[in-house]
Amino acid sequence: MPALAALSALAACAAAPPAAAGGNGPAFRIFQFPADAIPRIDEDAGDWAMVGPGYAIGTGAIAADDGSGRRPDPKSLDVRVRVGWVKGLNRLYFLYEAQDDYWSFAQPGLANDIFELVVDGDRSGGPLIARFHPELGKALSHHDGWFGFQNIHAQNYHIFTPAGDKDWAMAWGPQASWIKRLPWSNIAYRYDFKHGAPGRLVMEFWITPFDRADPDDPAKSVETRLTEDQVIAMAWAVIDDDGPGGKRGFWNLSPHHTMYGQASQLCPFRLMPLDPGLAKPAAAQWSFRIVDRVRRTVAFRDESAGATSWKWDFGDGASSTEQHPVHRYATPGKFVVTLEVVGPKGTARLQKVWDVSFTGDPPK
Helix, strand or coil, X not given: CHHHHHXXXXXXXXXXCHHHHCCCCCCEEEEEECCCCCCCCCCCHHHHHHCCHHHCXXXXXXXXXXXXXXXXXXXXXXXXXXXXXXXXXXXXXXXXXXXXXXXCCCCCCCCCCEEEEEEECCCCCCECCHHHCCCECCCECHHHHHHHXXXXXXXXXXXXXXXXXCCCEEECCHHHHCCCCCCCEEEEEECCCCCCCCEEEXXXXXXXXXXXXXXXXHHHCEECCCCCCCEEEEEEEEEEECXXXXXXXXXXXXXXXXXXXXXXXXXXXXXXXXXXXXXXXXXXXXXXXXXXXXXXXXXXXXXXXXXXXXXXXXXXXXXXXXXXXXXXXXXXXXXXXXXEEEECCEEEEEEEEXXXXXXXXXXX
């Protein structure tokens, strides 16, 4: 295992399932977009100009999963995928760019060029497609395998490139009635080729990863909470359908063909912090939680960027220089709380008016 630490991100994916790797060693990187630069799903990839080339996962990272190590000929198929996230939103953003010598999308069903994406947000691992469940057909019926297991702890999307007259994806599970719609996903394409012709496709989309995607009800589902420096498990395959008489390539980011239904065969991806050039020199931010309403005790949490010292004004005449102070208010009231931070590159200040309150508004 120690020799694997020096391998590339793709080799790290081949070496061990992310659940076992625990985020150690190389991982593919997911770009963090600033909150004021969230990419729009609008067929214009200009929002992704800030995402450097080091985040692009190209044709050289996908290969045949038959053990041959064959890779696509870029003259026939050339792809580039970039993945992004935004702090505070449980969404994964994707920009898929591909040049193909034959685009297939006029036939019914799965006879289509496809970008097959599998996401396991909490790296729970194990099978996600019922056919791989060890008890299917025994203790687990096929009916219960579909409605009680498939796509629940990890999700598989067959995304049609392009969709043509189809819905944009086959979500391989009973969640298809809701998971492919706003507010859980969105997509846009840009292309000008016809079926059977060569050309370039640009596809922007986002999805919501789920620790538990309920078969029927999104209100009963649990989104994966995305946090900075977190490692999630993910992989994709580019299925290249070259039409009648042509070969159908299955080019995989994972070395395992069955990654489509086995979450333990996915690759590690790390949610990166803001690139230094995009981060503000200093930015004050904080949150709070009332831990005892009767005793009026509040736990404050610093969420500032670039800060090395803190000064809190709790709005009742008391103050603190702790990073994460706990404060008890002596009397009820509506308080103006201020945090001032200092860092190597600057200072910042944030005041919240009446967020911390232990009394209602007086009658007019």
